[in-house]
Amino acid sequence: MTRSDTRLRPRTTGPGGDDGEQAPPTAPEPxxxxxxxxxxxxRALRGDxxxxxxxxxxxxxxxxxPLDLLRGQDTSRVPELLPIRYGRMAVSPFAYYRGAALPMASDLSRxxxxxxxxxxxGDAHLANFGVFASPERRLVFDLNDFDETLPGPWEWDVKRLATSLEIAARENRVPHRARTRIVRAGVAAYRAGMAEFAAATALDVWYTPADVDDVRRRFKHEIRGDRAPRLEKTLAKARTRDNLGALARFAGGSAAEPRIIAEPPLIVPVSDLTETASAAEVWANLxxxxxxxxxxxEHERRVLLDRYRLVDMARKVVGVGSVGTRSWMLLLLGDEPTDPLFLQAKEAGPAVLERYLSASAYENSGQRVVVGQRMMQAASDLFLGWVRVSGFDDRTRDFYIRQLRDWKGSADVARMTPKGLATYGELCGWTLARAHARTGDPAAVAGYLGSGTTFxxxxAEFASAYADRNERDHAALVAAIGAGxxxxxxx
Known part of the structure; x- marks a missing residue:
């Protein structure tokens, strides 16, 4: 082989010399x-x-x-759904907390x-973790809500998670000292997870599995006793929440051509919401x-989507904090009526964090959600995508789209014993560390945290104080409702 044969000479069809050859870099990257x-x-940051x-x-x-902040969000939401939002938030301090990501973002900014x-x-509370199916049909445990995702300080997510542990423990009537142990254990699991990922290669961090079998092995000493059968029951129930299960739950009518059944105000078919437009116009827009x-x-997923045809669509109320934003369920069918695909199109506006950090790098808020989700999750939905919509009301709106139900399940936090809540908090803490390690610098974060319990x-002290504040905010909402x-x- 000659000396010239050993040189790497990439060629390109893009701009360059007369022969399209790219100029080589003058030196390797530092x-x-x-x-x-x-x-x-x-470690040095501890001094600052x-x-x-x-x-x-x-x-x-x-x-x-906080109530002014919540009312400010109402201006872009569906007016007739706002009473449902506030009704759900008023149920308990934990329900209020789920819907109050914006007030907490404001508080965290200080x-x-x-x-x-x-x-x-951006909204890493306990109820936003859960199980779902990976594209390889494995049941995985991970974060599952990214409406507020944005680059920012890692400690904000940790504090929101820790505070949710404190609030949930209070609602479960866990004594003060036991609550403190639960919160500290969740934060310690984040710290230990970050140390683990700091010692791993970048590829190993991204390859770290999230499937339930690995979770069992990792937490085998904690998941025992009465917690083991509860876990198995949750997993078994999740596996029934698939597209066929959704067809049985949400659709009816002709067996050959099922349609989504109306359950107003929670489920309203699109045909009931378009009084001024003709059916042909509605379907053309859809x-x-x-x-x-x-x-x-991705191209291969377009091929899969093309196997299905859209047959119906309905507005569906979901969650607590999301109530009032536009959320749609889309029913598509394959070759047979028993081959359904249910998609959810959920409205995405600017993240609440954008008020206090920097604006998203993505013009489309749906793309912001999708990119953040793909970066943080170990496995993401096969049909995860985004779209910008105009023509349905007086403004352009962004949406992200995913499967409505694909083995989705969540833990019943309200029924957890103190030991169960501690185990779940540790699992969520470790999972959050993995998500952060995928996109940040685990070595620097782990260096800051250290091996002691100071953080x-x-x-835990912050979480207790913020839970007190959350109770006052919840009481203020209940009082405002009572006063009309x-x-x-x-x-």
């Missing part, structure tokens, strides 16, 4: 700081932002009014920051939306 150097950087300082919350007096950024979930969404999918104790200042309805 190495990034070593793992040890990045860990040292994290002490780990104990994360207990800081700040006084109530100078914070933004707390200490390390300056180390990851892709945030098919345009599906074609536009199709373009956001755990500080965040806010309309609420149960549904």
């Amino acid at each position: 190495p990034r700081p070593s793992r040890a150097e990045r860990a040292a950087r994290g 932002v002490s780990r104990a300082g994360h207990a800081e919350l700040g006084p109530d007096a100078d914070r933004e009014d 707390t200490p920051r390390t300056g180390l950024e990851v892709q945030l979930c 098919h345009t939306v599906v074609r536009a969404y199709r373009e956001s999918l 755990d104790k500080a965040v 200042l806010i309309t609420a309805a149960s549904a």
Whole structure:
């Protein structure tokens, strides 16, 4: 082999010399700081932002009014659904917390920051973790809500998760000292997970599995006794929540051509919402939306989607904090009526974090959600995509789309014993660490956290103080409803 034969000479059809050859780089890329150097950087940050300082919350007096923040979100939502939103938030302090991501983002913006950024979930409370099917048909456990995802300070997600543990433990009547142990254990699991990922290669972090069998092995000592059969019951129930199960639950009419059954106000077929448009106009718009969404999918997934045809669509009320945003369920059928595909198109606006951090790099908020989800999850839905829609009301709106039900299941937090809640909190803490390690610098974060319990104790103190604040905010909402200042309805 001659000397010239050993040179790598990539060619391109793009801009370049006369023969289309790319100019080689003048030097290799410089190495990034070593793992040890990045860990040292994290440790050095303790001098600027002490780990104990994360207990800081700040006084109530100078914070933004939470009810004003919630009302501000109402302007872009479906007016007739707003009473359902407030009715659901008023049920309990934990229900309120689920819907109050914006007020907490406002509060977190006034707390200490390390300056180390990851892709945030933005709403990492206990109810936003759960099981679902991977494209390989494995049951996995992971974060499952990314409406507020955005790059930001890793500690914000940790504090939201820890506070949800404290609030859930209070509602389960867990004594104070036991609650503190539960919260500290969840934060310690995050810290231990981050140390584990700091010692791994980047590929190993991304290859770390999330399937339920691995979860069982990892937490085999905690998942025992009465917790084991409860877990198996949850997993068995999740496996029934598939497209055929959704067909039986939501559709009826002709066996040859089923349609979504109306259950107003929670499920309203599109034909009942379009009084001024002809049926032909409605269906033309729907098919345009599906074609536009199709373009956001990988080519092989477009081929799969093309096996199905759209037959019906309905507005569906989902969640707590999401109530009032536009959420649609789409029924598609394959060759047979028993081959359904249910998709969910969920409206995506700007993340609540964008008020206090930087604006998203993505013009389409649906794309923001999809990209954040793919970065943080170990496995994502086969049909995850996005679309921008106009023509259904007076403005353009962004949506992300995924399967409505694909082995989706969640833990019944309200029925957990203290030991069960502690185990679940540890699982969520470790899972959050894996998600953050995929997009941030685990060596620097682990270096900052260290091996001691200083950070755990500080965040537990923060969580207790914020749970007190959350109870006051919930009481203020209930009082506003009682005074007729806010309309609420149960549904």
